[in-house]
Amino acid sequence: MEQFYLVPPHSPLRDTLRHCWQMSRQAAARAHETIIPKGLVEVIFNLNDEEPVAAQIEARAFQLPRCFLSGFHSVPVQTWMPRRHALFGMVLHPTAVASLFRVEAADFVNQCLDLTLACPPLRELGEQLLDAADFAQRVQLVQQWLLRRRPEPTxxxxxxxxxxxxxxxxxxxxxxxxxxxxxxxxxxxxxxxxxxxxxxxxxxxxxxxxxxxxxxxxxxxxxxxxxxxxxxxxxxxxxxxxxxxxxxxxxxxxxxKSHLPGHLFADVLESGMSVTYK
CATH class of the missing domain: 1.10.10.60 (Homeodomain-like)
Structure with a gap:
């Protein structure tokens, strides 16, 4: 199930936040997802509290952090999702990211930067999102968090x-x-x-x-x-x-191609999974 919230043009966050999304899945098999470069800068919260999400960019395999920043990648990202998983994302305007987190593209392009290292308050926000009742409440939480920190663009x-x-x-x-x-x-x-x-x-x-x-x-x-x-x-x-x-x-x-631009999906057998973390 995918859910989507588009920030209205009259919102005080219109120059900071573009939209929020949530993807949740419960299936009989793991899913292998290929995400091609999409030209979006997004903060993604991994809401899986039972099993980690395996990922790979080029030859580097890793586990997705609880909260990570993904940007203008130039190579695909591979993920192997647990049978039950949920992700919540907020897509930000590119210039807002630099002001909010004091990072440049070199810090997060072609990787999934653990954003709690650059911005520790996101740990608390992540816990609140994990405990939230539904997508609407998560959208409200991130908007409140951003309103206290939103930059004023030139x-x-x-x-x-x-x-x-x-x-x-x-x-x-x-x-x-x-x-x-x-x-x-x-x-x-x-x-x-x-x-x-x-x-x-x-x-x-x-x-x-x-x-x-x-x-x-x-x-x-x-x-x-x-x-x-x-x-x-x-x-x-x-x-x-x-x-x-x-x-x-x-x-x-x-x-x-799937119904989501930039995303390719395939179910995988457990015996077919082989990811070595480095």
């Missing part, structure tokens, strides 16, 4: 958030994007690297990839049409870029 930060959250990838060059966001190209690269771990050119390409992934879910367009709509040079360029982020060909992702 006009430039609002523009940056709008660009990084955009569902479509505008066809801009780095100088044009810098002008639109009121930065010099050098300032833009420095700012984007702090927020996403990528320079300006890489971020532009990443946004095209994200837009293409969304179109594979929202439309029945051909891959050639999607490549053209996202302003890739050609379908080969699109396929190469998509594979570099997901380790999958676009055609394979489209065949295996």
């Amino acid at each position: 006009a430039q930060e609002r523009l940056l958030n709008q660009y990084l959250n955009a569902a479509a990838a505008p066809g801009l060059s780095v100088p044009a994007l810098a002008e639109q966001l009121c930065y010099s190209p050098r300032q833009l690269t420095r700012r984007l690297r702090a927020l996403t771990g990528m320079n300006a050119e890489q971020t532009l390409l990443y946004q095209k990839y994200r837009h293409a992934t969304g179109l594979m879910h929202r439309t029945d367009w051909s891959l050639t049409e999607i490549a053209h709509a996202c302003q890739f040079t050609d379908q080969a360029h699109f396929s190469k870029t998509f594979r570099s982020f997901t380790q999958l060909a676009p055609r394979e992702y489209r065949r295996r």
Whole structure:
């Protein structure tokens, strides 16, 4: 079961919190989930109080922390979920993360940073979420927590958030994007690297990839049409870029995609599990 809460535009948290979600599952078998890079910055609370969640990023295997920060990954995350599990997440605006937790992308890209190390008060919030009666109460708890700490973004930060959250990838060059966001190209690269771990050119390409992934879910367009709509040079360029982020060909992702964009699911047998923690 998935639940979702979108922050309304009149909320005092509109520049801090984008939405909250909860996923809970009780099934006969474990689930293997592949999460391709989604371009979201989210704080995720692991509400499993009985069994840990196994995860792997590239060759590194680990257990998901109770509360972790996940960002603009450039490689997939693999998880092996217990038969019964629950996760709660709050998706934040990128610039809010830096202000709230005093971390930069280098601290959490391509890893699941134990956020209680950077922000100890999250331990108490995590316990409150674990004890909460339902999703609505958890949403209320995180909103109260954020209201006491919410940063006030500058006009430039609002523009940056709008660009990084955009569902479509505008066809801009780095100088044009810098002008639109009121930065010099050098300032833009420095700012984007702090927020996403990528320079300006890489971020532009990443946004095209994200837009293409969304179109594979929202439309029945051909891959050639999607490549053209996202302003890739050609379908080969699109396929190469998509594979570099997901380790999958676009055609394979489209065949295996689930109802949740960016998530691929498969049940696994206990005997088939082999994860070594390092």
